Amino acid sequence: MRQNEAPGASAKLSASARLSASTRLTSFVAAASWDDIAAHGREAKRSILNFFATALGSSYDPVVTSALRALSPFAGTATSAIIGRMERLDALSASFVNAISANLLDFDDTHLDTIIHPAAPVAAPVLALAEARGFSGRDVITAFVLGVDVECRIGNAVSPGHYKRGWHITSTCGVFGAAAACAKLLGLPADQIAHAIGIAASQSAGIVENLPSAAKNVSVGNAARNGLFAALLAEQGYTASPLAIEGPLGWAQAMGDEPNLARMFDGLGQSFEIAKNTYKPYPAGIVFHAVIDACFKLRARIDGDIDSIAAVTVRGSALLLARGDRAVRNERDARVSIHHCAACALLLGAAGVVEFSEITVARPDIAALRERVRAELDASLPDGAARVELELRSGERLEEIVMNARGSLADPLSDADIESKLRAGLVLGGSDWDADGIIDAVWRLDTLKDVSSLISAPRRPSGR
Amino acid sequence: MRQNEAPGASAKLSASARLSASTRLTSFVAAASWDDIAAHGREAKRSILNFFATALGSSYDPVVTSALRALSPFAGTATSAIIGRMERLDALSASFVNAISANLLDFDDTHLDTIIHPAAPVAAPVLALAEARGFSGRDVITAFVLGVDVECRIGNAVSPGHYKRGWHITSTCGVFGAAAACAKLLGLPADQIAHAIGIAASQSAGIVENLPSAAKNVSVGNAARNGLFAALLAEQGYTASPLAIEGPLGWAQAMGDEPNLARMFDGLGQSFEIAKNTYKPYPAGIVFHAVIDACFKLRARIDGDIDSIAAVTVRGSALLLARGDRAVRNERDARVSIHHCAACALLLGAAGVVEFSEITVARPDIAALRERVRAELDASLPDGAARVELELRSGERLEEIVMNARGSLADPLSDADIESKLRAGLVLGGSDWDADGIIDAVWRLDTLKDVSSLISAPRRPSGR
Numbered sequence: 001m002r003q004n005e006a007p008g009a010s011a012k013l014s015a016s017a018r019l020s021a022s023t024r025l026t027s028f029v030a031a032a033s034w035d036d037i038a039a040h041g042r043e044a045k046r047s048i049l050n051f052f053a054t055a056l057g058s059s060y061d062p063v064v065t066s067a068l069r070a071l072s073p074f075a076g077t078a079t080s081a082i083i084g085r086m087e088r089l090d091a092l093s094a095s096f097v098n099a100i101s102a103n104l105l106d107f108d109d110t111h112l113d114t115i116i117h118p119a120a121p122v123a124a125p126v127l128a129l130a131e132a133r134g135f136s137g138r139d140v141i142t143a144f145v146l147g148v149d150v151e152c153r154i155g156n157a158v159s160p161g162h163y164k165r166g167w168h169i170t171s172t173c174g175v176f177g178a179a180a181a182c183a184k185l186l187g188l189p190a191d192q193i194a195h196a197i198g199i200a201a202s203q204s205a206g207i208v209e210n211l212p213s214a215a216k217n218v219s220v221g222n223a224a225r226n227g228l229f230a231a232l233l234a235e236q237g238y239t240a241s242p243l244a245i246e247g248p249l250g251w252a253q254a255m256g257d258e259p260n261l262a263r264m265f266d267g268l269g270q271s272f273e274i275a276k277n278t279y280k281p282y283p284a285g286i287v288f289h290a291v292i293d294a295c296f297k298l299r300a301r302i303d304g305d306i307d308s309i310a311a312v313t314v315r316g317s318a319l320l321l322a323r324g325d326r327a328v329r330n331e332r333d334a335r336v337s338i339h340h341c342a343a344c345a346l347l348l349g350a351a352g353v354v355e356f357s358e359i360t361v362a363r364p365d366i367a368a369l370r371e372r373v374r375a376e377l378d379a380s381l382p383d384g385a386a387r388v389e390l391e392l393r394s395g396e397r398l399e400e401i402v403m404n405a406r407g408s409l410a411d412p413l414s415d416a417d418i419e420s421k422l423r424a425g426l427v428l429g430g431s432d433w434d435a436d437g438i439i440d441a442v443w444r445l446d447t448l449k450d451v452s453s454l455i456s457a458p459r460r461p462s463g464r
Numbered sequence: 465m466r467q468n469e470a471p472g473a474s475a476k477l478s479a480s481a482r483l484s485a486s487t488r489l490t491s492f493v494a495a496a497s498w499d500d501i502a503a504h505g506r507e508a509k510r511s512i513l514n515f516f517a518t519a520l521g522s523s524y525d526p527v528v529t530s531a532l533r534a535l536s537p538f539a540g541t542a543t544s545a546i547i548g549r550m551e552r553l554d555a556l557s558a559s560f561v562n563a564i565s566a567n568l569l570d571f572d573d574t575h576l577d578t579i580i581h582p583a584a585p586v587a588a589p590v591l592a593l594a595e596a597r598g599f600s601g602r603d604v605i606t607a608f609v610l611g612v613d614v615e616c617r618i619g620n621a622v623s624p625g626h627y628k629r630g631w632h633i634t635s636t637c638g639v640f641g642a643a644a645a646c647a648k649l650l651g652l653p654a655d656q657i658a659h660a661i662g663i664a665a666s667q668s669a670g671i672v673e674n675l676p677s678a679a680k681n682v683s684v685g686n687a688a689r690n691g692l693f694a695a696l697l698a699e700q701g702y703t704a705s706p707l708a709i710e711g712p713l714g715w716a717q718a719m720g721d722e723p724n725l726a727r728m729f730d731g732l733g734q735s736f737e738i739a740k741n742t743y744k745p746y747p748a749g750i751v752f753h754a755v756i757d758a759c760f761k762l763r764a765r766i767d768g769d770i771d772s773i774a775a776v777t778v779r780g781s782a783l784l785l786a787r788g789d790r791a792v793r794n795e796r797d798a799r800v801s802i803h804h805c806a807a808c809a810l811l812l813g814a815a816g817v818v819e820f821s822e823i824t825v826a827r828p829d830i831a832a833l834r835e836r837v838r839a840e841l842d843a844s845l846p847d848g849a850a851r852v853e854l855e856l857r858s859g860e861r862l863e864e865i866v867m868n869a870r871g872s873l874a875d876p877l878s879d880a881d882i883e884s885k886l887r888a889g890l891v892l893g894g895s896d897w898d899a900d901g902i903i904d905a906v907w908r909l910d911t912l913k914d915v916s917s918l919i920s921a922p923r924r925p926s927g928r
Contacts, residue, residue, distance in 0.1 A: 166718035209714035250673035254630035
């Protein structure tokens with residue numbers, strides 16, 4: 001009765017894509033076990049460690065505190081931790097708050113093909129639910145790897161048109177990952193996993209226009225919360241169209257410009273999207289990292305003599321310019337500003353959390369250097385690369401090109417780097433949780449019988 | 465810095481539309497008082513009465529019961545009624561459940577220009593919040609009228625491209641109405657009302673592909689719940705882009721095909737969209753009502769002699785055919801089926817809740833008559849009209865054209881009709897609430913000091 005079951009279905013879809021996307025993704029998620037994903041256990045742990053690092057860094061941010069204040073009167077039995085804090089909420093509310101804190105600093109992980117930040121919407125509900133119900137570490141890792149796979153595969157299918165149209169892809173695809181992961185964790189049968197994914201399609205939301213405001217955090221938090229909610233509703237018998245994603249009036253058509261649905265299934269079950277996950281050394285938009293690295297190199301070449309600089313020209317792809325050529329008034333602007341990233345790297349030789357704080361944003365010397373930075377299109381550069389040129393007062397010109405920023409797949413952060421990021425995040429966030437305890441528990445995650453020990457144990461004795 | 469503040473802004477936008485949509489809608493919502501909307505108080509009451517009628521009719525539907533079961537462990541202090549039932553939930557959760565029950569039978573009110581069903585996403589959170597906090601009847605009516613206005617005006621701006629693209633407009637625009645209404649009810653200042661509306665833009669979701677499934681109810685429930693949530697977050701200081709709706713990467717661009725933003729402001733403050741609200745006599749998609757009325761007339765002309773019918777041809781606009789030419793397997797299908805609507809009206813001379821129930825759907829005589837109904841495009845007919853032709857076994861042809869269905873603006877339901885609908889709904893839904901009490905309280909709504917009496921009082925003595 002529906003178009004893609006008919007013999008004359010759209011020629012744009014390959015034969016394999018004619019099967020319902022939900023059905024194919026679902027069969028894969030339902031059938032997969034620990035053994036199928038164990039090879040990706042280490043990357044899952046790195047991603048979860050990075051998730052804790054970023055969530056701890058924002059655990060007492062006013063946006064997080066306000067979310068807690070708004071939700072508390074409406075929260076049920078407090079089964080799940082708010083990461084880095086003493087408060088606890090029900091699993092739905094905790095999913096919302098923890099996804100916000102994990103994503104708030106733009107410091108979370110990145111799936112470079114789609115610019116999805118995979119962990120925040122998926123790890124938040126998986127951990128909140130696992131803590132509430134006492135699931136094992138292997139259950140958590142399995143659900144997380146599968147959720148990230150579903151999230152990023154759906155993102156692959158609609159990229160790059162989806163983001164360009166104005167959709168904040170971490171939010172809009174995150175809800176699918178959260179739904180798949182939570183449905184798996186709940187042990188739902190295949191048909192209910194399919195319904196959870198289909199219900200997620202009716203909850204997918206979040207616009208790019210709102211990125212410089214707290215409304216961004218709402219869509220990220222909702223992706224986590226509503227993915228879990230979709231799984232809970234499916235568990236109670238709620239249904240969705242089997243063509244919720246790819247039907248003629250479905251999600252991909254409504255939200256994507258020229259989706260390529262077959263991409264959802266490229267190597268499904270053979271390769272896993274989490275293998276393409278990357279971790280940021282700097283709390284700025286991922287496309288700015290090459291700018292920062294190039295500026296570090298140039299700073300070394302002028303021995304930090306900033307006064308010698310007459311002008312700075314940053315060249316990059318259209319994406320870099322579209323995202324980053326903007327006035328800087330606050331922290332959120334700074335994290336997506338070519339000018340601010342270049343200024344901090346050149347003047348301070350650093351691009352950590354402090355360099356993107358309100359205090360640094362307002363520094364007159366940083367503001368003055370920002371003014372000297374010009375952004376220009378270099379269409380020959382791929383997204384994620386940057387070319388930075390200094391014009392010195394002497395007339396000399398120096399240039400550095402960075403094709404693969406630190407933290408990219410070609411130059412990944414080490415495990416120790418991520419551990420350091422977590423320790424720094426904990427200090428930054430003012431949390432009393434125990435960094436060593438979290439780090440140790442995450443590396444041992446596949447041996448934990450009940451992950452609630454990961455979340456409830458790692459407070460320092462003074463913490464309660 | 466942003467495009468529609470620049471001198472060279474898109475020529476497609478009129479000068480007045482260049483002002484931020486949120487700002488203009490917000491100034492209006494913030495400034496309006498009871499005196500400004502009092503003239504529309506009666507229509508608001510009719511809409512709220514119809515809201516209770518439809519919510520009562522579904523109060524014990526399995527979809528509602530499942531939602532309650534899924535949400536209960538995650539619900540906070542039980543401040544707000546679940547309409548028609550004894551259970552109570554927190555205001556966010558109650559908003560979700562009551563919006564679902566009000567919309568579940570496709571029997572709720574309709575803004576014909578957009579096919580938005582305005583009340584479910586707006587009345588549900590307004591009443592749940594008012595009950596929790598003890599707001600007055602005038603506060604409720606004022607917030608409701610303004611919320612419906614914002615919801616339908618934003619819908620006007622993106623119609624008809626938005627729905628055609630696959631967006632379930634009651635869900636996607638309902639969240640704006642809910643946000644505006646709740647922000648008004650909370651007494652937020654203008655800037656926070658603007659943020660609530662902007663936050664709603666990052667929560668707007670719901671696809672047409674999922675309409676024949678419970679996933680549809682999720683997006684309607686979320687519209688109500690998330691609109692209230694947007695207002696609560698704005699109250700706590702959450703912000704949104706001032707261009708969340710009309711910015712280059714904003715809601716209208718992402719979700720609409722060829723939006724006409726200036727339409728949002730046509731007669732703003734002079735005319736109110738609630739004046740265009742209509743109430744359904746039949747629990748079917750609004751575009752099927754003219755089909756039913758035409759069949760009633762034809763049935764009278766053949767004195768109910770169904771065996772005399774050889775064939776039935778229903779002609780209507782592309783919208784009618786797109787929505788209604790489908791196989792019928794269950795209640796949800798039946799409510800959006802040309803074939804089922806025609807069969808019930810011809811065979812049973814009725815099109816009430818019973819006629820769209822599972823039992824009637826499965827009747828062999830109804831199924832057989834459905835088979836004899838053919839649907840054809842008549843592009844000369846406007847949406848909402850229908851031409852039905854009977855070919856009798858005698859060879860005679862009879863035809864009826866209905867341009868304005870019963871319940872439309874040209875032939876509205878009377879107050880007594882809506883009261884009857886509520887009484888029938890209460891019986892259908894198996895609720896023990898007191899129909900007389902609700903009807904009386906709604907008509908006196910503008911005199912109630914505290915609307916919690918509307919919701920907590922109307923149970924029959926045996927009900928608790």
